[in-house]
Amino acid sequence: MFLVPALAAMQETVMRTKVGAVTVRVPPAWWWIMGVLTLLVGWRHQVGGDWFNYLGNFQNAVYESRFKEWWVRDPGYRLLEWVSIQNDWGIHAVNLMSGAIFSFGLVWFCRSLPRPWLALAVGVPYLVIILGMGYSRQGVALGCMMVGLVALGRGEVLKFVFWAVVGATFHKSAVLLLPMAALAATQRRGLTIAWVAVVVFMSYGVLLEDSVANLQSGYLDAQMQSEGALIRLAMNAVPAVLLLWKRDRFAVSLSQQRLWFWFAIASLGLFGVYFVSSSSTAVDRVGLYLLPIQLMVFSYLPEVLGRSRAERDNWVVLILVYYAAVEFVWLNFAGHAYAWLPYRFYPLESVF
Numbered sequence: 001m002f003l004v005p006a007l008a009a010m011q012e013t014v015m016r017t018k019v020g021a022v023t024v025r026v027p028p029a030w031w032w033i034m035g036v037l038t039l040l041v042g043w044r045h046q047v048g049g050d051w052f053n054y055l056g057n058f059q060n061a062v063y064e065s066r067f068k069e070w071w072v073r074d075p076g077y078r079l080l081e082w083v084s085i086q087n088d089w090g091i092h093a094v095n096l097m098s099g100a101i102f103s104f105g106l107v108w109f110c111r112s113l114p115r116p117w118l119a120l121a122v123g124v125p126y127l128v129i130i131l132g133m134g135y136s137r138q139g140v141a142l143g144c145m146m147v148g149l150v151a152l153g154r155g156e157v158l159k160f161v162f163w164a165v166v167g168a169t170f171h172k173s174a175v176l177l178l179p180m181a182a183l184a185a186t187q188r189r190g191l192t193i194a195w196v197a198v199v200v201f202m203s204y205g206v207l208l209e210d211s212v213a214n215l216q217s218g219y220l221d222a223q224m225q226s227e228g229a230l231i232r233l234a235m236n237a238v239p240a241v242l243l244l245w246k247r248d249r250f251a252v253s254l255s256q257q258r259l260w261f262w263f264a265i266a267s268l269g270l271f272g273v274y275f276v277s278s279s280s281t282a283v284d285r286v287g288l289y290l291l292p293i294q295l296m297v298f299s300y301l302p303e304v305l306g307r308s309r310a311e312r313d314n315w316v317v318l319i320l321v322y323y324a325a326v327e328f329v330w331l332n333f334a335g336h337a338y339a340w341l342p343y344r345f346y347p348l349e350s351v352f
Contacts, residue, residue, distance in 0.1 A: 001040065001124050001128065001129070002121060002125065002323070002324065002327055005033075005118075005120040005121040005124065006121045006320045006323075006324070008117040009117040009118040009120075009121050009316055009320060010316060010317065010320070012116070012117045012118070014114050014115060014302075014303065015113075015114050015116065023112075024111050024112050024150060025111060026107060026108070026111055030107055030111060030116075033107060034103045034107045035103075037099070037102075037103035037106065037128065037132075038096065038099045038103045039099075039345075040099075040345075041095070041098075041099035041102060041103060041128065042092070042095045042096030042098065042099025042100065043092060043095070043096055043099075043345055043347060044095065044133055044344065044345070045092070045344040045345065045346040045349050046344055047339070047340055047343055047344060048135075048136075048339060049134045049135075049336050049339045049340075050134055050135060051339065054091065054095075054136055055091050058081060058091045058094060061078075061081050061082075061085060062085055074137055074169060074170055074171060074172065076140070076166065076169030077094075077098070077140065077170045077171075080097045081094055083097070094136075095136060098137075098139060098140045098170075099132065101140045101143045101144065102139040102140055102143035103132075103143070104143060104147070105142065105143025105144055105145070105146040105147045106120070106123060106128070106132075106143060106146060107120075108146060108150060109146035109147070109149060109150055109295065110123070110295065112150045112153065113295065113296060113300070114251075114299055114300060114303065115299040115300075115302065115316075116299070118299050118316060118319065118320075119295040119296075119298070119299040120295075121320060121323060122294055122298045122299070122319065122323055123291075123294070123295050124323070125323050125326045125327035125330065126235070126291065126326070126330075127142075127291050127294075127295070129327070130330075131288055131291070133340065134339075134340075137170045138171045138174075138288055140170040140171070141167035141168065141173070141289075142174075142288065142291070142292075144163045144164070144166045144170070145163065145164060145167050145177060145292075148160040148161075148162070148163030149259070149292055151163065152180065152181060152259055153252075153253065153255055153259060154253075154255065157181045160180075161178065161181050164177055164178050165178075173285060173286065174289065176286060176289065177289050180262060180263075228330075228334060228335075229274065229280040229287075230274055230280070232284060233267075233270055233271045233274050233283065233284065233287050234271060235294060235326070236267040236270070236271070236287055236290050236291065236293055236294065237267055237268055237271040239264075239293050239296075239297035239298060240263070240264035240265075240267035240293060241264075242297055242304075243260055243261075243264045243293070243297050244261070244264050246304050246305070249304045250300050250304060251300070260293065260296060260297075263290055263292070263296075264293065266290055267290045267293055270286060270287050270290070298319050301315060301319065302315040302316050302319075
């Protein structure tokens with residue numbers, strides 16, 4: 001999963017477009033990549049830290065009538081469960097549909113960047129393997145958010161808000177990114193801030209308000225801690241520092257400048273909050289939605305720091321070595337890596 005995009009990244013031609021233009025083209029090869037990602041993420045079997053929690057919830061949904069509580073319990077994800085239950089497809093079909101949405105959002109976002117293969121390689125160790133295969137609902141939410149971020153980079157605030165709200169129906173915490181629409185606005189900022197505030201208030205009331213007490217007791221009051229949270233937050237902080245340091249050399253539009261500036265500020269802010277928060281888990285889960293900053297910054301970085309072709313190639317290799325080390329260390333030393341090892345593919349389980 002890592003070596004294929006890594007090898008392609010060392011051979012790819014930079015997608016040079018007019019500064020500020022965000023044009024997404026998905027050639028046939030990338031539709032194949034999207035399909036493979038969908039199968040690997042969606043048809044995993046007993047892979048992921050929350051696998052048995054999701055399986056237990058799905059089994060409860062089969063025997064209990066709880067779909068009347070859709071608006072309380074992530075209606076988008078419950079809809080996928082309902083479709084699977086009605087057709088007797090099982091939990092693997094829910095994961096497959098979730099994987100398709102996640103993979104589409106990831107590919108769409110990567111294809112909006114100057115080095116899409118490099119961006120995909122950067123995303124594999126954590127965004128794909130841990131988030132996509134471990135936290136299904138947040139994976140779908142982030143997939144939707146990545147489609148929205150491409151739109152927001154074009155200045156299309158309404159589309160971003162739409163995708164953010166859709167993502168929030170899969171995991172309510174996606175509502176937290178809605179204010180980015182107001183912060184990144186470059187035209188009619190007052191009007192944009194006003195109507196985005198209304199959407200945030202409505203989304204909070206419909207999707208999140210009833211869960212705030214549970215979130216507080218489950219994360220903050222219980223002082224839940226996530227192993228490796230500091231490292232994951234630091235992985236967002238590093239590209240944030242690079243972006244703020246060399247922001248004048250990123251060939252992006254004004255909307256993109258504002259968007260990624262606030263992403264960088266939020267990433268550094270969460271890194272600081274970690275040291276004073278009673279629950280590293282709460283901070284860690286919010287940080288998941290800032291993961292796209294890694295793909296964005298490192299996709300641009302060879303051109304930002306490299307002055308010659310050789311220098312740019314060297315930066316590509318260094319970035320790939322860095323993320324190869326991240327994946328190697330996590331697979332071999334992470335406390336919960338056992339939940340991902342070995343990788344098991346559902347269609348082969350009945351054969352071998």
